[in-house]
Amino acid sequence: NVLEHKSVQKTTTAIGDLSAIQEVIAKKETPGKIEEIPFDEIQLNDILIINTGDKIPTDGIILSGDCLIDESMITGESMPVSKKVGDEVIGGTIITDGSIKIKASKIGDDTLLSQIIDLVKNAQNNKPNIQKLGDRVSAVFVPVVISISILTFFIGHYAFEIAVQDAFLRSIAVLVISCPCAMGLATPTAVMVGIGRAAKNGILIKGGDTLEKMATIKNIVFDKTGTLTTGKFEVSEFNIIEGDESEIKNIIYNIEQHSSHPIAKSLCTAFKAYNSSLELTDIKEEKGKSISAKINGDSYEIGSAKITNTEETHDLYVLKNNKLIATLNISDTLKSNTKEVLTQIKQKGYNITLLSGDKKLKCETIARSLAIDTVYSEQLPKDKIHKIQQIDAEFPTAMVGDGINDAPALAKATIGISLGNATQVAIQTADVVLLNNENLDQLPKALSVGKHTLLTIKQNLFWAFAYNLVAIPIAISGLLNPMWGALFMAFSDVIVIGNSIRLGYKKIF
Template sequence: MSNEHDLVELNVTGMHCNNCALSVHKLLEKKGLQDIHVDFANEEVKFSGAEDSSLPTIIKDIEGLGFKVYEQEEAPQEKFYDKIENRFYFSLIFTIPLFSHMFLPFHWLHNPYIQLALCLPVFILGAIHFGKSAFNSLKNGMPNMDVLIFIGFTSAFIYSLVGTAFELGANYMFYETTAVIITLVLLGNLFEKRSVSQTTSAIKDLLKYQQVKATRIKGETHEVIDSRTIQSGDILLVNTGDKIPADGDIIWGDASVNESLITGESIPVEKTKYDSVIGGTLVEHGTIKISATKVGKHSVLSQIIEIMKRAQSSKPPIQRLGDKVAGVFVPVVVSISALTFILAYFAFNIELGDSIMRAIAVLVISCPCAMGLATPTAVMVGLGRGAKKGVLIKGGATVEEMANLKYMVFDKTGTLTTGDFNIKAMDVIDISKEDAASIIVGLESYSNHPIAKSLVKELQSQVVKKFIFTEVKEIKGLGIKAVDNDGNTYEIGSNKIINSGEDDFDIYLKRNNNLLVKISIEDQLKPDAKELIDILKEQKITPILLSGDRKEKCESVAKKLGIEVVYAEKLPQEKLDIIDSYKEQGTTAMVGDGINDAPALTTADVGISLGNASQVAIQSAKVVLLNNDLKSVITLLKVGKHTLITIKQNLFWAFFYNVFAIPLAALGFLGPMLAALAMAFSDVVVIGNSLRLKIKKLN
């Protein structure tokens, strides 16, 4: 159990299906709590907005529904008789002979007392399994689906029991109906539990990466420890083939590290001393010693897992609709069932037994588990599919927003362009090109600015002699000032250093106040930028360029890519105002490189952060693209679109199934046993359709 940032996490056991999860969800909603997430497959309940003093009452009420809240450390082993599979097998053993009397010629199977003996264990199991949940949900004023199931099989059992007691004959024998309903609904629950645990497999896969052994170096000794016990500052040895046990910095050695877990990119990255490494990634070749920096909840992988868990819990608006329908469903269905019986028996003079069976069939077939599963299963699979491709989506609601996107706003440098610069033109005055290159490389090697690095990289090969500078000073926003051995002063920087209105070049170099060099540079476009802009236009999404860079630069990039709307030379606050104005016109996404675009990413409906999984990017954006490429934005659009299609298909099948099946049951075309089978089948159809998203070709 933890309580961090007002978010309370509880571990709850005993939840077998979506019904149980819905009961807990409604209970917490009734208490006015927010950010509620109930995941029965992972036994997790999360919510915020609770006072510390009210927590014991909330726990007591959850346990009042028939579940058990436990501490993470003392995770209880599910008892043999509590396991859903064992309950199903137990009821199946008695149900098969009971059901077989309908087509086997053994006379003794028709004996009402033998049928009662075979049915009784199944009925008791059903009464415990569904009755407890039904009773607790009624007690809390939130009737769940188990109420329908319980009324259904109990009615059939009592009716048969009365027939046996008063020897009323074969027309009163519906013991097999009781047993088959219980067995088939348990089978449905079993399918549900197994399928949902498949849909949450993306998180389970990530958790496996965290559970590794580590070699800690203390003085001369090496000790093997569990990665969960690593502390910040520990020195760890990692050899070829080992998973890196924690985030850290290399202090010795070099290695090829496969970071596909984080970035989706399978080509290993070469790492050497002082480079940082991420826990869970794999050393393919080499041996390194690292100093652990971020451990436990602060590691990149832990934060990704946390994002995935929260994402799977946030409900898109389309699911809230399903929840509302499910909320009024039980009383409506019980009323339809009662009406079915009254009309059949009193208005149409149908036999008592047949009238009761029709009413029971209505109860059993209506169970809208499929409706409850429609959205979460699709969202889980969609998010998992995105995560495998290095696209971290922080919530079900984001999926829906991506599918309804009107505008996509791009930052320029580092987003549409690589951040690497080429020299477009270089004019030299009273100096040779080689000397100019030597001076520029000498000065710019003192700076970490991306433009400085690009100039050094491009001009390095033209250097003919080394200029020695005695004083070097970098002035932010202006450039570099320096003095050489002979007392000459140099300045390199933007047009601000020449105090003239000239604006045709980007970088100027002066010696002793005389202009020596004028350089015009251009930013390289990212390889997938053009394809992405074309796809956006095809999908009627307007691409917009929003940058603080010079107008000519922005217009040049926009022209190459085919972007018609350009905002240049904008300050951070102006960027926010522009995004706000677009949000009023339609759903707006902002794509930026995380650090400097954090405010804009937070303001947009969907903030998409390119770049390394930096702290700021993870916190401010709704989507983090771990690969740092624009192809991931295309993946994101596809995942969003297909997840929403899957949700709509699921909801259609779930609603259509109920609308179609209830009248059939009421008219007597579907008996209770067929109804129970159909109900289990509807869950399987919905979950199967969601799982299809795992392998579906995304166009």
């Protein structure tokens, strides 16, 4: 009961964590001064100032300035998003570079983060509770046994003219021998061992219901950023159109050192081996577009598709004197063994889906490399819930995610699975937490523990039933008095407990 109570509390904790994200101090611009106010005192159309490293206090529209914003916690998009005057910003996201002035366009319950909180609440409240297998069996077994006991007395005494005392003892023997102790132990003993086996392998499972539901899973839906991938960027493709490869990499390294953009840092890491000092002049950076500099009289510019008219689609372009000399593609690094883990899961008969808030092209690229057939990209939290509802309507579904934007879907799915380094909101909302952050090796183990725990519960119930099918007729016939019945009943408990303990040692993965 204590464990069950703790499990129920996770909803409240998750919502509390989400609410805490909103509790920031905002810098409000008023005539002649800037004052600091708490989140809940922000009024519609207030002018707020936000700088590098600050959390955006509420949804708004940029009035002045430009910046890069990490929106991955809300949208799932892996790369920071460039924002300029007129663009909308989301409360709770973080400015990684730049300073802006915004006008509050939504406050209180109208903000996107507040809507996510409501989605989590509704998903948890509408999530159906499964009735434990043991409870379903006992609901039928107990009334049947009581009926057999009563019939044993009346039929024995009135139909076969057995003495009242003898008929009564036979009736009591039926109740004693069929006392559902073994059935009562069938589920909790198996669950206790199953949760312990999972914990030894770095898998935290919240409650016995979760184990039983895990055994029914047919669909597994994955988030992308931070779940299948590390969230760190690497150069996946580098194409030279004109010039020497080493020289161009050195130029990129030297120019990007003057930018604080996360992609710039990744490029510097990737091309560090080609580093040799160059003299740069006239360095200029236009946020969300490009960075440029002059080297030995030549102008170089590195940026997005906005700096070129080519029909090719790449993440970055390198221009020398306005002429394209190289292209680069940047990708989010896959976690180690991800493809092997997904192949293993597929071989076990699970259907795999990718559900992400990231861009369509990036999601499809990842899906192709992992042989995932079903892909849903650019999905907001409310969209993820709708997709999970559709998939879950066909077969029981597990959602694997790690971000705030995944929390409503984790709550709505049959089983929510999160990672040890996920946001606290995702961890609190999930039913299962995989403590290994480096890869998904623990996922197949978690699924195996669920299946074998349910199998052990069914075996326990079978032994308890088989024992009663043999013992009850013997008790009815008068060959078994209540004292011996109590002894044999205890023996059935030992068999059930022994079978549950076996779950802790048998080879299941």
